Structure formats: C-alpha cells, structure tokens
Amino acid sequence: MGDFNESVVLDAIRRHTSGLSRVELAKATGLSAQTVSNITRRLLDQGVARESGKHSTGTGKPRTLLEIVPAARYAVGIHLDPAVITCILVDLLGTVVAQRSRRTPSGADTDGTVADMAASVAELLTEAGIDAERVLGLGIAAPGPIDAAAGSVVDPPELHGWGRYPLRDRLSEATGFPALLDKDVTAAVVAERWAGAARDSRNLLFFYLGTGSGMGLVVEDTVLRGVSGNAGEVGGLGAACSIHTLVDEAIALGVLGADFTVVDPADAQRGLRRLAELAAEGDRRAGGIIERLALRVGRGVCAAATLLDIDTIVFGGPAWQVLGEHMFPPIEAMVARSPFVKATHPTLVASTTLGENVAAIGAASLVLDQVLSVQPRSLLLG
Amino acid sequence: MGDFNESVVLDAIRRHTSGLSRVELAKATGLSAQTVSNITRRLLDQGVARESGKHSTGTGKPRTLLEIVPAARYAVGIHLDPAVITCILVDLLGTVVAQRSRRTPSGADTDGTVADMAASVAELLTEAGIDAERVLGLGIAAPGPIDAAAGSVVDPPELHGWGRYPLRDRLSEATGFPALLDKDVTAAVVAERWAGAARDSRNLLFFYLGTGSGMGLVVEDTVLRGVSGNAGEVGGLGAACSIHTLVDEAIALGVLGADFTVVDPADAQRGLRRLAELAAEGDRRAGGIIERLALRVGRGVCAAATLLDIDTIVFGGPAWQVLGEHMFPPIEAMVARSPFVKATHPTLVASTTLGENVAAIGAASLVLDQVLSVQPRSLLLG
Numbered sequence: 177m178g179d180f181n182e183s184v185v186l187d188a189i190r191r192h193t194s195g196l197s198r199v200e201l202a203k204a205t206g207l208s209a210q211t212v213s214n215i216t217r218r219l220l221d222q223g224v225a226r227e228s229g230k231h232s233t234g235t236g237k238p239r240t241l242l243e244i245v246p247a248a249r250y251a252v253g254i255h256l257d258p259a260v261i262t263c264i265l266v267d268l269l270g271t272v273v274a275q276r277s278r279r280t281p282s283g284a285d286t287d288g289t290v291a292d293m294a295a296s297v298a299e300l301l302t303e304a305g306i307d308a309e310r311v312l313g314l315g316i317a318a319p320g321p322i323d324a325a326a327g328s329v330v331d332p333p334e335l336h337g338w339g340r341y342p343l344r345d346r347l348s349e350a351t352g353f354p355a356l357l358d359k360d361v362t363a364a365v366v367a368e369r370w371a372g373a374a375r376d377s378r379n380l381l382f383f384y385l386g387t388g389s390g391m392g393l394v395v396e397d398t399v400l401r402g403v404s405g406n407a408g409e410v411g412g413l414g415a416a417c418s419i420h421t422l423v424d425e426a427i428a429l430g431v432l433g434a435d436f437t438v439v440d441p442a443d444a445q446r447g448l449r450r451l452a453e454l455a456a457e458g459d460r461r462a463g464g465i466i467e468r469l470a471l472r473v474g475r476g477v478c479a480a481a482t483l484l485d486i487d488t489i490v491f492g493g494p495a496w497q498v499l500g501e502h503m504f505p506p507i508e509a510m511v512a513r514s515p516f517v518k519a520t521h522p523t524l525v526a527s528t529t530l531g532e533n534v535a536a537i538g539a540a541s542l543v544l545d546q547v548l549s550v551q552p553r554s555l556l557l558g
Numbered sequence: 559m560g561d562f563n564e565s566v567v568l569d570a571i572r573r574h575t576s577g578l579s580r581v582e583l584a585k586a587t588g589l590s591a592q593t594v595s596n597i598t599r600r601l602l603d604q605g606v607a608r609e610s611g612k613h614s615t616g617t618g619k620p621r622t623l624l625e626i627v628p629a630a631r632y633a634v635g636i637h638l639d640p641a642v643i644t645c646i647l648v649d650l651l652g653t654v655v656a657q658r659s660r661r662t663p664s665g666a667d668t669d670g671t672v673a674d675m676a677a678s679v680a681e682l683l684t685e686a687g688i689d690a691e692r693v694l695g696l697g698i699a700a701p702g703p704i705d706a707a708a709g710s711v712v713d714p715p716e717l718h719g720w721g722r723y724p725l726r727d728r729l730s731e732a733t734g735f736p737a738l739l740d741k742d743v744t745a746a747v748v749a750e751r752w753a754g755a756a757r758d759s760r761n762l763l764f765f766y767l768g769t770g771s772g773m774g775l776v777v778e779d780t781v782l783r784g785v786s787g788n789a790g791e792v793g794g795l796g797a798a799c800s801i802h803t804l805v806d807e808a809i810a811l812g813v814l815g816a817d818f819t820v821v822d823p824a825d826a827q828r829g830l831r832r833l834a835e836l837a838a839e840g841d842r843r844a845g846g847i848i849e850r851l852a853l854r855v856g857r858g859v860c861a862a863a864t865l866l867d868i869d870t871i872v873f874g875g876p877a878w879q880v881l882g883e884h885m886f887p888p889i890e891a892m893v894a895r896s897p898f899v900k901a902t903h904p905t906l907v908a909s910t911t912l913g914e915n916v917a918a919i920g921a922a923s924l925v926l927d928q929v930l931s932v933q934p935r936s937l938l939l940g
Contacts, residue, residue: 411865486784
C-alpha cells in the first residue's frame with residue numbers, strides 16, 4: 177500500500193460497494209487494462225481485495241467483480257474529549273468492530289491516562305480477536321487548537337494538563353502503532369467520508385457540536401487542514417455554541433435548577449440532556465434556548481457553505497446527538513431560504529448516521545485516509 | 559506543455575526568480591536527474607526556458623542556471639466589471655505588457671460589446687508586436703455568481719443583459735483563442751499567486767473590494783472554486799461592502815451632496831472617490847463611513863482566516879485602490895487582535911501590489927495557471 181495508482185484503484189473499489197470489474201476499474205480510473213490487472217493481482221495477493229462474483233452485461237462473458245475485504249486491515253481511533261475518552265476499532269470500510277468509552281479523568285495525570293488508553297486498545301484487539309499486525313495505525317482526535325507538527329493540543333480550555341503534552345508520540349510508544357493526531361472536527365468529516373452517508377461528496381461541511389464546536393471541511397475532494405492543521409475554527413461562534421455556554425445560559429435563566437453546574441464537562445452534558453428533555457416536554461424557554469443556538473449555528477453554516485460553495489452539510493457530535501432533533505428543522509429551513517447557498521446548486525442537509533462516536537470513528541478513519549486514500553501531493557516526493 | 563512532470567519543473571523554475579540549476583531542480587521536485595535533464599532540454603527547445611548564467615558553489619564545476627523566458631508565451635485577460643471593461647496582455651510571468659480600459663456600456667448590446675472586446679484584444683497584440691501563435695489563451699473575470707460549465711454570469715445585479723449570455727464561448731469565437739471564465743475574486747487571487755507579492759503563499763485569502771465584494775481563496779496551494787465555481791461569496795457581507803451601498807449611505811447621511819447618484823456604477827465610483835477625499839481632508843462623518851466598512855470587512859476576513867487557517871491576507875480591487883489607505887490600519891489591527899487568527903502562526907496582511915487591474919491580470923493568469931501550473935488532479939485522467 178502506498179503506490180499512487182494502487183491507491184486510485186483501491187479508492188474506486190471502496191467507493192463502489194456493489195463491486196467493480198477490472199474493465200470498469202480501468203474506465204473509472206483512466207489507468208490501462210494492464211496496470212489495473214497488475215494492481216488488482218497485488219491487492220488479491222495481499223488479501224485486501226477479493227473477487228466477489230460475476231456480473232453479466234448481456235454481451236460477452238460475465239465479468240468478475242472485485243470488492244474490498246473489510247477484515248483485511250484495521251485502524252484504531254481514540255477521541256480525547258473533555259467529557260469522555262473513546263477508543264474504537266474499525267475495519268477497512270470504517271465499520272466499528274469494537275469500542276469502549278470512559279469518563280475523562282479530571283486530574284492532570286496525562287502519562288497515566290495514556291497508559292490506560294493503550295491498555296484499552298490492547299483489550300479491544302483481544303476482544304475482537306485481531307492480530308496487531310493487521311492494524312495499520314492509530315489516529316487521535318482532540319479539541320483544537322492543535323500543534324500538528326508536535327502532535328499535541330495547545331492550551332485546551334477544558335483539558336487541563338494536556339496542553340503541549342506530546343500525546344501522539346506517547347500513544348505511539350505505548351501502543352507500538354504509528355500514530356496521527358488531528359482536530360476532532362477534522363476527524364469527524366473524515367469519518368463521514370469513509371463510513372458515513374456523505375461518502376460521495378467532494379465538497380462537504382461537517383458541523384461538529386460537542387464540548388466545543390467547529391467545522392470539518394472537505395473541499396474539492398481534499399480534507400482542508402490549513403497552515404497549522406487548525407482549519408475549522410469558528411471563532412466566537414465556537415464559544416457561543418459550546419455545551420458550557422448553553423447550560424450556563426439555561427441555569428442563569430432559571431430553566432435549569434440549582435442542582436445543575438458546568439464545573440465539569442460531564443456535568444454540563446447532564447444539564448444539556450435535561451434541557452433537551454424540557455424542550456421535548458414543551459418548556460418554551462428551554463425550546464427558546466435551543467432555537468437561538470440553532471439560529472447561531474445556521475447562520476455560521478450558511479456563511480461557510482456560501483464562502484466555500486459546498487453542497488453537503490452534515491451535523492453531528494455529542495451535543496448534536498442530544499439537541500439535533502430540535503435544531504435540525506430550523507437550520508434546514510435557514511439553508512433552504514439562504515439566497516446564496518441555493519443560488520447555483522441544491523444543498524443537502526443531514527444528520528450524521530455515525531452516532532455519538534463520530535469523532536472516534538474519524539480518528540481511526542484518519543489512518544485509513546492516510547494509508548489508503550489517493551494523495552496526489554505525495555507524487556511530488558516520488 | 560501539459561505533461562505533469564514538465565509542469566512541476568516549470569513551476570519550480572518560475573518560482574525561483576534568481577534561477578535554478580538542474581541539480582537544484584532535481585532536489586526541489588524530487589524527480590530524477592535524468593527526468594529533469596530530459597524536461598529541461600524540451601523546455602529549452604520550445605524557447606520557454608533559457609540558460610541564464612553560471613552559479614558557482616565553491617566546490618565542483620559551476621552549475622548552469624535555468625530561468626523562464628517571459629516573452630516566450632502570452633495570455634490575454636478581460637475583466638468585465640459593471641463600471642469598466644479592461645483588456646490586458648501579460649507575459650509568462652504575469653507581467654503586464656499592454657492594456658486598455660473603457661467604460662462598460664450601459665445598454666444590453668452584448669454581441670456588440672464582445673466584438674469590441676475582440677477588437678481591443680487584436681489591437682493589444684498589434685501594439686505589442688506579438689503574434690497570435692504565442693498566445694496561450696484568453697481568460698475572463700466576471701462578477702459572481704457564474705455558471706462555470708456554461709461560461710456565463712448568472713443574474714448579475716449590475717450587468718443588465720449579461721445573465722446567461724454565453725460570454726466565454728462568444729469571446730473564444732470572436733478572438734480565436736481558447737477561453738476560460740472565472741469569478742473576479744478568484745481571478746484576483748490567481749493574479750496574486752502568479753504576479754503578486756504573495757506568490758509563495760500556499761494559504762491565501764484575497765479580499766476583493768469592487769463594485770461587489772468577495773474573497774478569492776487558495777488553500778493548501780490549490781485555488782478553491784467549490785461545487786459550482788462560486789466559492790468566495792461573502793453573502794450579506796458582499797452587499798454590505800458594495801460601492802453602491804457605501805455611496806448610498808454617504809448620500810443618505812448628507813456626506814455626499816445631491817449631485818452624487820448610484821444609478822450607474824461609474825457614478826458610484828465617482829462618489830466613492832469623493833468620499834475618500836473628504837476623509838483625507840478630515841471629514842469625520844466620511845471617515846466614519848469608511849471605518850464602519852473596515853470593521854465589517856475586518857470581521858469577515860478574521861472569520862474566514864480562522865475557518866480556513868490561512869496565513870496571508872491580501873486586499874485589492876477598484877474600491878480598495880480608493881479606500882485602502884483608510885481601511886488598512888484598522889483591519890490590520892483587528893487581525894492582530896483576533897485571538898483565533900494569531901493563535902497558532904503569524905498572519906501577513908497586505909495590500910496588493912498589482913493595482914486596480916488586479917482582476918484583469920488575474921483573468922490572464924487563469925490561463926497561465928491552467929496551462930502551466932501543476933494540476934495533480936489531471937493525473938487521474940491520464
């Protein structure tokens with residue numbers, strides 16, 4: 177794995193879940209029949225692809241279809257969130273094979289927490305009966321801003337002790353796997369491309385609503401990371417959309433009682449769930465808080481979709497899991513009304529189908545994306 | 559021209575204005591010495607590159623340097639602006655060789671105007687003594703939204719008669735050159751990359767302040783066009799930053815007298831110049847109008863630079879030429895104060911050095927970019 181044309185072929189097979197014949201592969205990739213034949217032989221030998229049946233087109237002899245062998249390789253994902261740490265194991269198609277979550281320790285014992293993470297990864301592999309040799313690597317999703325070169329988070333507002341801690345390298349040492357670190361919002365959009373419903377979109381915005389908020393961006397089929405790996409920050413909007421701010425507002429307005437606090441991210445999450453319950457029960461003030469949040473998010477999303485000329489907008493993240501039902505209708509209406517978003521093409525608005533672990537799935541998908549995706553820029557090194 | 563590796567070599571030579579030896583080219587591109595040698599021979603044969611002298615490193619024999627021959631090829635750019643039509647001729651480095659401008663006719667005689675444009679192009683070539691065979695093609699910059707596939711503008715608010723008119727194809731027929739059409743803001747950022755001071759930036763935002771406003775975006779060394787070629791729209795901000803709105807405000811507040819109107823884009827441009835004069839003379843209300851505009855633009859630019867993790871922000875366009883002196887200091891201060899922009903890396907803020915014709919230079923640069931730049935995606939077609 178790693179050759180450019182091989183990645184092109186693998187990518188085409190992966191994206192056609194019903195299988196592709198060698199002739200169709202040559203057509204889809206623009207590669208010669210001979211090149212496709214050589215590459216597919218290599219993929220079959222490695223066990224990464226298999227022949228999945230015959231496809232008859234009516235004329236000529238039936239064509240043998242090729243498909244990915246999902247269990248040929250795996251990737252590990254770890255999402256370090258202020259409220260919860262999630263470890264996940266996915267196969268080559270990004271399907272979750274095993275996962276476990278635990279509350280994020282509030283102390284600053286980073287080395288101890290990394291050792292726990294590594295133990296969780298080992299347990300996941302044992303549980304799933306998967307040999308470490310079939311693991312391509314480990315991806316880490318963390319709140320931004322990050323120092324991409326150092327593989328660490330920078331001054332995280334709710335992750336005391338993790339600032340500038342060499343998280344990527346320590347986790348790589350502790351697990352023995354090559355490791356990558358990226359922002360949670362970037363991981364989320366990569367998850368959506370690998371395993372979500374938006375896998376065919378070349379211009380995709382993922383609005384991640386979690387402890388903090390931000391956007392994962394895919395433009396022209398490329399994950400947008402920016403100068404320092406910190407693309408997707410929504411500035412003041414991120415703070416205005418945080419669970420902390422929302423629950424704080426609900427407490428200040430008396431919508432949530434004195435037994436709710438925002439001292440700890442897990443407490444804030446509890447307040448958020450109660451707020452959603454109140455809204456579902458018809459509490460108009462709770463509904464109003466959520467609706468105002470939806471308007472803020474909707475404005476930001478419309479502005480970004482307009483600026484980047486994007487046609488697919490997906491929402492997800494732990495706070496979206498709780499509030500999405502209430503937020504989706506007003507946001508969808510805003511996008512539909514926006515004179516700029518809809519001017520030149522239709523825009524799809526959707527909730528992720530990947531659930532609350534989207535960032536952890538994304539962390540693992542970072543590895544799949546790095547190892548298996550077409551990376552045209554790598555050519556310049558070749 | 560067109561081969562991928564050839565583009566890589568040409569791009570490297572172009573970007574090193576002091577010249578590069580074959581050994582340095584191999585190092586810069588990652589290509590083998592043999593490949594570099596074959597390609598440079600081809601470029602020398604075509605007259606596109608030349609040997610520019612020797613470079614002695616102290617050890618070994620001096621190395622022959624290679625440089626672009628600017629006059630080997632040319633590109634034509636046409637900027638269709640509601641106020642003015644500019645035709646321009648640039649060489650291979652994006653340097654302007656000849657240009658002419660005329661006021662945009664207010665009627666809807668599109669065919670007649672296209673014939674005039676074609677006549678201007680022919681005159682520019684004659685004037686500069688350049689054979690049509692050395693012209694790579696013609697680029698058109700127009701206000702968005704555009705229909706990129708059809709090569710036309712869509713419902714332009716101040717360009718009556720041009721909506722859905724097949725501008726690109728008609729100009730190609732009338733001039734005999736292959737033609738491209740892109741948004742004015744996208745053309746401006748391409749100009750900045752080819753001929754401006756920001757040519758080395760891989761993550762660049764060009765805020766174009768003209769009859770309308772918008773952003774041209776380069777992310778990870780790629781010009782961002784979006785799903786429909788309409789990336790860079792700033793939604794409500796664009797309308798709030800238009801010359802029309804600004805002059806309208808100045809008239810409504812009595813800062814500009816009754817002899818100023820915004821009926822015609824050229825009239826509005828006259829009002830704008832007067833507004834800048836008043837501000838320069840110390841008129842506080844005129845200064846206030848411009849400062850409020852600067853704050854709106856600054857907020858939008860900070861949000862976009864944060865979202866895209868960009869490190870270079872350049873301003874230009876006809877209205878910027880008039881107001882930039884007053885707007886630059888407050889905007890620069892806003893970027894410097896922004897907690898998000900500066901969090902992870904320094905950010906350069908600059909005015910374009912390309913002057914009021916930046917979009918026309920950009921239109922021509924679209925051709926250079928298409929024909930000469932490294933376009934990794936084209937590989938998938940190969």
